[in-house]
Amino acid sequence: MLSHNKKKNDPIVNYPSYLDDQKIFGDIIGRQIENTNQYNIISSKVSSNYGDKIYKIGEIVDAKPKSFQNILTGVRSNGKLDFYDIDGNLCMKEPYQLKIDIFSRNTGIIESDVMLDSGVIISGCGSVGSLFALEMARSGVGKFMLVDNDIISYHNICRHQCGILDVGKYKVDAVRERILEINPEAEDVTFAGLLQSVPKKMFDGFCDENTMIVGCADNRDGDLYANKIANIYNIPMMSVGFWERAFAGEVFYCLPNEMPDYEDFYKSIGESSGRVNQNRIFYTNEADLEKTFFEPGISVDINFVTTVAIKLAIDILNRKNKKYHPKLINHLTQYTLICNTNDEELGGELAYLFSYPLQVTTSIEVPYADK
Numbered sequence: 001m002l003s004h005n006k007k008k009n010d011p012i013v014n015y016p017s018y019l020d021d022q023k024i025f026g027d028i029i030g031r032q033i034e035n036t037n038q039y040n041i042i043s044s045k046v047s048s049n050y051g052d053k054i055y056k057i058g059e060i061v062d063a064k065p066k067s068f069q070n071i072l073t074g075v076r077s078n079g080k081l082d083f084y085d086i087d088g089n090l091c092m093k094e095p096y097q098l099k100i101d102i103f104s105r106n107t108g109i110i111e112s113d114v115m116l117d118s119g120v121i122i123s124g125c126g127s128v129g130s131l132f133a134l135e136m137a138r139s140g141v142g143k144f145m146l147v148d149n150d151i152i153s154y155h156n157i158c159r160h161q162c163g164i165l166d167v168g169k170y171k172v173d174a175v176r177e178r179i180l181e182i183n184p185e186a187e188d189v190t191f192a193g194l195l196q197s198v199p200k201k202m203f204d205g206f207c208d209e210n211t212m213i214v215g216c217a218d219n220r221d222g223d224l225y226a227n228k229i230a231n232i233y234n235i236p237m238m239s240v241g242f243w244e245r246a247f248a249g250e251v252f253y254c255l256p257n258e259m260p261d262y263e264d265f266y267k268s269i270g271e272s273s274g275r276v277n278q279n280r281i282f283y284t285n286e287a288d289l290e291k292t293f294f295e296p297g298i299s300v301d302i303n304f305v306t307t308v309a310i311k312l313a314i315d316i317l318n319r320k321n322k323k324y325h326p327k328l329i330n331h332l333t334q335y336t337l338i339c340n341t342n343d344e345e346l347g348g349e350l351a352y353l354f355s356y357p358l359q360v361t362t363s364i365e366v367p368y369a370d371k
Helices: 047-053 098-102 112-116 127-139 171-182 200-206 220-233 262-268 299-317 344-353
Strands: 012-016 026-033 038-041 055-061 072-077 080-085 092-096 119-123 143-147 187-191 211-215 237-242 248-254 335-339
Touching: 026 072, 080 092, 119 127, 119 200, 119 220, 127 143, 127 171, 127 237, 127 299, 143 171, 143 200, 171 187, 187 200, 200 220, 211 220, 211 299, 220 237, 220 262, 237 299, 248 262, 248 299, 248 344, 299 335
Parallel strands: 012 038, 012 092, 055 072, 119 143, 119 211, 143 187, 211 237
Antiparallel strands: 026 038, 026 055, 072 080, 237 248, 248 335
């Protein structure tokens, strides 16, 4: 059982600063956190996307009522907005702004304006794609296209960024909700299907010079298709994949018109890779035991490899920003292998490729292939 200080804190209201606009009245959408006596008002632009996590807790009116019936009441008078709790206590105010407050800790490392104008297409919103999406949101990326045809199940929970309350949802919808919890004003597009089935008009409306596409699914066919999309729209492409039990992973990227693309990589190197290429994952509790079982590895191993890819992606999105200091892109080659363990009992015969655990390769060159 949790225990808290019995003394009640003074009421504090956290609210989006645009509510100070004199023209805004109506419902207050958010949550009351009773044990801290704080109120969290969510941007009205995305309030309907949170489901039962938030709800109407009051309203903004033009005159102070004689009695307070709502959990929270906003009173706009004499050019000023004040908030009162249900007992009529005047609340302290903590207005927030997207760039100044939500992403303020990124200042000096990443420029918020650059990132908010950036967009990421994420193909596959499982263990890799969900982490990739949320870290992109925390870094300030302002536009997302999420593509995945799968639904969250209980066996996903130990690796996915979403939780038990998301079971039964399309992965794209669950990840979208998490993104909006980080950046309520993020632009988002979701498609519950395969990347190959996304209508061209969706890409036309999303892709520009500040966009990149990332293949996070568990098969190369999807990544090869992502490569085609990248070539059509002249945008960067990245692929993140894993070897058996995630004992190692691989990250590939290409910039438009500057280097071999993913098709070159696949034809020259890809077929010799130890990456698992599955169109469907079979688990050992399923009836057909003659199928090939895919052991996806544990979350911490998946996250280690994915984090390297995320760092590279941030470098790529900031490649034209002269004020940005890149972290990895100048040190890694196009194709990077990341080792979690070189123990052959866990990684099999390919584990000998790595000299030590947590090794990150920096020397594999990708040639152009005959096409």
